[in-house]
Amino acid sequence: MLHCLRPSQPTSADNLRSHRLPFQGISSGITSSSGSQASTVLNVTNEYTSALQTSSYSEIRVFLDIETERPGEITQDQLLAQxxxxxxxxxxxxxxxxKPGFITxxxxxxxDxxxxxxxxxxxxxxxxRRAHTLIAPLQDLLHVLPLDSExxxxxxxxxxxxFDLLLKYEQxxxxxxxxxxxxxxxxxxxxxxxxxxxxxLIKKSNSRIHFFHTVIIGFAIGLISITIGVIVVGVIIAKHAFIALAAAMVLPAAFIPSKMEKREQYLLRQLDAAQRGTFxxxxxxxxxxxxxxxxxxxIEVNKRFIRNGLWRGKDMHSIMEVSRQLKRNNVYFQKQLTDLEEHLCLSFAAINRARSHLIQIIKLRQDDRS
Structure with a gap:
């Protein structure tokens, strides 16, 4: 099984463009509140559909076309950096x-x-690209062979x-x-x-926030009870002194869970963004x-069909039957290649949206503390 390790540091290159963090255009499907995975599943399709119209999709498509049409001109690390x-x-x-720790x-x-x-x-x-190279010569031949008539x-x-191209395909x-x-x-x-x-961790964080919120409410109720008690006692002269004393004792204590709740809210936002992007x-x-x-x-079915069909060598009837079948299969195969190619561009767009949203939340927390 693949070990979940951090990838190696990419190689730097002088011709790479300087990076600018794309905070704009963050997907709503990733930023929605925690606990609604069914909604997230529906949003995946919507994100992919809308991504076709975005500039990020077009940009990614350009870079992947470079990888496909002019292989070797740019390394994978250089392409990934862009x-x-x-x-x-x-x-x-x-x-x-x-701050170092399990969450970080x-x-x-x-x-990673x-x-x-x-x-x-x-x-x-x-x-x-290799699949196109594999089928291109055979596809060109199948278009010119008289295969439509029995x-x-x-x-x-x-x-x-x-025979030669079919054999090459099979091998x-x-x-x-x-x-x-x-x-x-x-x-x-x-x-x-x-x-x-x-x-x-999100469940635990929500529980802690609920606990802090309960504590804060408890302090507020306690302060109100003390105030009412002082008034009921009727110590009119010392009333303000007692209230001030009670507030001086209760409010600083109430501030502690309030601060802890705010810090936990920041943590929850980070966890929620990471979880939604991960999902x-x-x-x-x-x-x-x-x-x-x-x-x-x-591809394996086609290769097996060729292997079984050409066991008699250069027999014309066998070659025509195999060629007809491959020509029929090739229509659907080409569509699947196109679907995968398009989906890979959409995957890059989804990766970038999830990474950008999470890094924005982390950076906002750091800016707030500075």
């Missing part, structure tokens, strides 16, 4: 100012997991070309990770474990896993 918002350097600068460690985990997920998206973008036949050159390695692969399943488990820990990205990993598994399986 696509990931906020980037690793900015996150480290903010979190290093936070969990916040680190969220940013989201960065690892972004790396997975880049890996899958490369897999899509009575048509192939010429000797067409038969030889089709090439599947570009997509197999179902149950260590990277995808391990990452899904990391998000799931983090989500469970954050949910537990959304975990659900997204499940969708990516499903899309990738379909693509992997379709």
């Amino acid at each position: 696509v990931l918002r906020p980037n690793r350097d900015f996150v480290e600068d903010i979190l290093q100012r936070a 460690d969990l916040l680190w985990s969220f940013f 997991h989201s960065e690892n997920k972004a790396r997975l998206c880049l890996d899958l973008t490369q897999a899509i 009575t048509s036949s192939l010429s000797a050159p067409q038969c030889n070309s089709a 090439l390695e599947n570009p997509f990770p197999s179902p149950g692969s260590r990277n995808v399943c391990g990452m899904r488990n990391c998000f799931s474990d983090l989500n469970t820990q954050l949910e537990s 959304v990205l975990h659900e997204d990993i499940i969708t990516i896993e499903r899309l990738v598994n379909h693509l992997y399986s379709d």
